[in-house]
């Protein structure tokens with residue numbers, strides 16, 4: 084009896100507590116929304132950019148730029164509102180009013196964050212959505228462009244190609260990546276060995292700081308401009324747009340995809356690939372992608388490794404080069420496809436032969452996935468490779484992409500940007516697993532555990548002290564803070580893996596430009612210790 088009444092009191096207390104905290108949210112939301120117009124440009128009514136939960140477009144707008152099904156369940160906390168800025172002043176207003184009303188914001192451009200950090204938080208928050216701010220302004224004479232955060236890289240590729248077939252921009256493979264998150268997190272793609280990352284080709288930026296001021300490179304200063312190129316923008320402000328340098332490409336590039344199974348000598352080939360891939364001409368990028376397939380002896384599983392390549396030039400130049408430097412792969416004319424650079428972006432994204440218009444698509448599909456990353460600095464011995472294949476078969480379905488470094492990546496100092504993974508890296512690994520909700524409620528945990536087992540088994544072969552990781556392959560397992568606070572010691576754990584010695588410089592910049600830590604998330608840059 085006593086027990087029952089106690090639990091009754093407790094649940095009444097909980098209801099009351101929930102009611103009070105919801106009411107608090109409601110008033111801060113109302114105050115926030117009432118604050119917006121006075122900081123917005125009068126010709127662009129901010130009311131048209133606001134989606135409250137009661138609005139029938141709230142849910143579709145929330146989902147339109149949320150790529151990970153794992154964070155789209157009914158249990159996932161939703162934002163109190165979405166502000167889909169239609170003018171730069173709406174961004175300023177959102178920052179000013181969220182700050183003055185104690186609301187957290189999540190900034191979203193393309194919504195590809197692997198851990199959903201741009202649209203999920205465990206504390207009351209609003210999403211500042213950038214998808215309406217998507218202009219791209221190309222100056223082909225000066226070989227530069229301004230691109231707003233809400234533009235996709237597919238749109239960028241499309242617009243460059245409309246103006247010229249000998250210019251390009253080094254960025255990722257997936258067309259729908261948002262310029263805001265993708266570039267601020269580094270921006271890696273298959274021209275990396277020739278031109279570095281996206282961040283290595285940024286010459287100016289516009290950002291809204293914690294006071295709601297719009298800054299450019301000159302007014303933000305070199306420290307902040309350094310910080311936003313590779314540390315993710317979300318710790319420092321809201322990136323409105325980037326000024327990029329276009330890079331030169333030949334009218335014809337060559338792509339190929341040659342797959343070998345273990346029976347066909349994949350282990351020896353991968354061993355050799357490790358020795359040469361990071362030393363080849365900068366024009367040549369060859370990814371090795373191991374996966375589990377059927378076809379082992381007696382109907383068992385085996386490994387097939389795809390060597391997917393891109394050469395900035397014609398096959399007549401590529402073939403002799405391969406014969407000289409990597410004859411073991413046995414590349415032949417029939418393996419080679421020549422195309423313009425923009426067509427190669429379709430090739431890499433599995434859209435060969437489609438109209439260039441697919442670069443402009445903004446599909447809303449989502450999927451269940453988990454990704455992790457590693458860096459390799461020493462050639463993995465053949466017994467090591469054999470252990471890796473065995474483990475892959477054990478934890479199936481897990482596959483990997485091994486992306487070669489070297490070339491331009493070796494020339495750029497590790498301190499030039501916050502991105503520290505430069506000279507000395509042979510390749511970067513991305514680990515992947517996907518699943519579907521048809522596989523039952525246990526599928527999520529099961530797959531995440533499989534990927535973690537694979538990662539664990541790779542320990543002897545990858546970087547250590549710290550075990551490095553790539554920010555754009557967001558992985559909450561490498562350390563995190565709760566949504567509502569940033570503890571320096573926690574942050575040092577993930578910060579040293581992502582930024583190595585650049586971490587402390589980032590902390591210094593952060594402490595200067597956002598001393599109250601308004602811009603935060605589970606893996607943001609912390610303030611320095613007092």
Ligand SMILES: Cc1cc2nc3c(=O)[nH]c(=O)nc-3n(C[C@H](O)[C@H](O)[C@H](O)COP(=O)(O)OP(=O)(O)OC[C@H]3O[C@@H](n4cnc5c(N)ncnc54)[C@H](O)[C@@H]3O)c2cc1C
Nearest residue numbers: 192193194195196201255256261263264265271316317322
């Ligand atoms: C299918 C797929 C393919 C991918 N391929 C590649 C690849 O080839 N190369 C590569 O490097 N990466 C790749 N990635 C990873 C991708 O680069 C990152 O997920 C990147 O953060 C996506 O940027 P976004 O704007 O789309 O994401 P969002 O989820 O919108 O943002 C990611 C992070 O950046 C912050 N952010 C977003 N916009 C702004 C802004 N305007 N100002 C400040 N902070 C902002 C967010 O708050 C969040 O922390 C891929 C991801 C997916 C899902």
Ligand SMILES: *[C@@H]1O[C@H](CO)[C@@H](O)[C@H](O)[C@H]1NC(C)=O
Nearest residue numbers: 130131132133134138139140
């Ligand atoms: C939903 O919000 C949008 C954007 O502010 C607005 O244009 C629209 O009228 C709203 N719809 C409803 C049903 O309130």
Ligand SMILES: *[C@@H]1O[C@H](CO)[C@@H](O)[C@H](O)[C@H]1NC(C)=O
Nearest residue numbers: 205206207565566567568569
């Ligand atoms: C953060 O949230 C947790 C859980 O809601 C709470 O216990 C903790 O006190 C909060 N911390 C701060 C600094 O607000």
